[in-house]
Amino acid sequence: MGDVMAKINLPKRIKVGGVTYTVIYSTFPVNSEIDGFHSYNELLIKVNINKQYNLQYILYNFLHEIFHAIDAVYMNKVFTEHSIFLLSKAWYHFIFYNNFTFNNYSLPKFLYIFTTLYKITYSDKLGTYDLHLNDIEFSFSEAELRVSTISNDTKFSKEILQVNLIEAIILGMIKEYNFSNHEDFEDINTTILSNGIYQVFKDNELDIVIRSALKQ
């Protein structure tokens, strides 16, 4: 075990939908060209904890491999390596720059996506913004995300509102990080992706795990 791992506490098991991955932290061979490994068949993730590496780089790699797992379990492996890189970088930044917590159903009024501070509104009247999906709207020009509080006269639970907020955040990331320059973001189902991200972050308290590691 490297020096870094002596100080931080990362999970050895990660629940991804209906399956549980084993996570191994080890020092990869010196000439290794990769710093992480994911296998859906073996339900195995490995993270390189070379002691030369700084903590943020190790945490980023940990999250990167989890996004490979989310892609495999929820998305049937639609993403290229570069898209996994963009997604995991965007979510790593998101956790780093916001206090958002997945477990307490909080509904923040402002959130950073990349370097832009977005206003979040929760409304029972949607339908006028740049990009309108059923329950969310995203405006790049106004830096605003809107989340619908109601569908067919039924009020959404706080949990559903948070899942819908995650989807709105993904729309923001697609724009802020230029995901749309990469083909595999053209046809992705952002509803399934946001459900996967929500469930995995919540089940494994990834926001708490990463933030508490950063405080060490």
Ligand SMILES: [Zn+2]
């Ligand atoms: Zn990768």
